[in-house]
Amino acid sequence: MARRRSTGLRSQNHASEYGSGVARRRSPRLHPQIQPSEEGAGVTPRRSPRLHPQNRATEEGAGMARRIRRRRGTSPAEPATASLPDDDDMLREILTRLPPEPSSLPRASAVCRRWRGLVTDPKFHRQFLAHHRKPPHLGVILWFRNQGIVFNPILDPPDRIPPARVSLGRYSSRGGDCTLLDCRHGLLLISDWARHEVVVCDPIAGEQRCVAVPSGMRIGYLKGAVLCAAGDHGHVHGSRCFSSCKLVLLSGGRRDTPCLACVYTLETGLWGNLVSTEAPCYIFDGAPETLAVPATLVGDCLYWLVGCGILEFDFDKQNLAVSMGPPCPDSMIYGNHQIIQAADGVVGYAALSYPRLEMWQRNIDCHGIATWAPWKTVELDTILQLPYLHLGKGVQLLGYDGDDAVFLWHASSVYLVQLKPMQARKLNGISSPIMTRYHLFKSFFTPGTAIAGGFNAAELSHIG
Known part of the structure; x- marks a missing residue:
């Protein structure tokens, strides 16, 4: 006895007997997505709401979701990819990180008109100074009774600033x-x-x-x-x-x-x-x-x-x-004493007595009574790059930079001695008598600043 086949299978075979030109009919419950193709391509497909509930939320609830977000005070979702900053903002961030030496910004201003407009902008100047905080050491200021006030640059080219570009007005030539x-x-x-x-x-x-x-x-x-x-x-x-x-x-x-x-x-x-x-x-x-x-x-x-x-x-x-002050030896002359800042921001005192530099710090107790205690002693012969001082002849303490360095004079040469790393640097081009005081001049040098009679940014690009 022949086996009975299911209705679904017989209908499939029945459709094949009439030829391939007749479209097959399939169960709408098993294949709902094929139904629109039978009725025409122009008809929008219908999808079961039970199989695709998220589509209903998208179509019917978008306005309600926006109203809920506004009611909760939240902002719409941010795009997946954040927009890049403006080109000028990126360039400004790069130029801000140039070294604070005098030649950096003037040379950048000479690249093109766009760069010059950025580095001469006062807003950029404030951003540049705030980023670096500490200004560079441009030179030393000296006073002579017969020459007046003199600026001596201490940087090497191309950062060396000619004295003529530091304006002291009428006091450049007045001394008496x-x-x-x-x-x-x-x-x-x-x-x-x-x-x-x-x-x-x-x-x-x-x-x-x-x-x-x-x-x-x-x-x-x-x-x-x-x-x-x-x-x-x-x-x-x-x-x-x-x-x-x-x-x-x-x-x-x-x-x-x-x-x-x-x-x-x-x-x-x-x-x-x-x-x-x-x-x-x-x-x-x-x-x-x-x-x-x-x-x-x-x-x-x-x-x-x-x-x-x-x-x-x-x-x-x-x-x-x-x-x-502290109990310094009587052999020390007045010029070899200097008030400094010691550790932890307390008052210190330095006295030069060859072959060493002795330092004290002041301590104040709970009753407000101040006492001096030895802080440290530096043997001058151990300071790096400081030449051998022959029997201490002509060694003089000439000043303090306000941070951690002192000026020493020896054999017509001046040295800037760092107290923390214990290193010395000879200040080239400076030779002066002992009886004067050295003031370290620190400042930023930015293009567009009117100095020495009004130099512009183009002229400042030739520093050194």
Whole structure:
């Protein structure tokens, strides 16, 4: 007896008997996706809502999803691929990372007009300075009684800046009636005796501000300090900070009179109240060169050497006091002493006594009593790249850079000695007598800055 076949199989064979031109019919439940092809290509396929519920959500619920997102306060989904930054933004980020040496930006400005427009933009200058923070050492500033104030570059070509491009105005050739009091944060403070005024000078920008000395402080010799007092995050000292600049002047006359101090703020154009020491203090010991010894800034206080003592001015307390230094040997002359910053930001003291440099640090106990303790001793013969000093003849401590280096003079040569790595560097092209003080000049040198009579960016590209 022949086996009965299922209806589904018989229908398939039945369709094959009529020829291949007749379309086969298949079960709509098994093959719903083929049904539209039987009725025509122009008909939109119908899909089972039970098999594809996500399509229904897409077609019917898109508007509802957008309304829910808006109601919850969320933003639409971000695209899978984030858009790239603007070409100028990418180029600005690259140029920001150029070295802070003087030749970097001027040479970049000479590449094309587009680059020049970016590196001369004040917004880019602020970004460049904030990225590097510490300005480079451009040179040293010296004062001579017969030559005036002189700038000596210390960088090698192509970063070496000619002295003519650092503008000191009329004080470049005046020596007898002016004194360099301080050099800090890219600014100079000059005392003009003949005019009874002090001058704040920005040598890179070629700008100067004259300030009349108060009549109550014209009774004796002057010392002073200039500093940028801006404390906001991201501020870089030396970036044309006249608005945040403050001056501190000291005046001392006879040995039996107290020393006076006064603060001037350039932003307001006003002098503060006069502050005096309790005991008499004489800031001049008979050598004119000692008046040019600059102050050392440690924290919020300024410190000056006065004979064997230290004169301290506290900005926060507006207090002026005299204290004693460490017990240095009597054989050390005044010029070989220097106030420095010791470890952990405390006040330090350095004294040169060949063949070593001895250093102390000041400690203050809970009762406010200050004591001096030996910090470290450096044998000069162990400092790298410092030549052998024959019996200490002609060795002189000439200054402090305000960070971690001192200036030493020996055999008509000047060396910048780093105290932390214990290395020395000879400053080429500088040869001067012993009796002067060295001020390390730190500042950024950016194109488009008007210096020495208005040099433009194209001319600045030929530095060195």
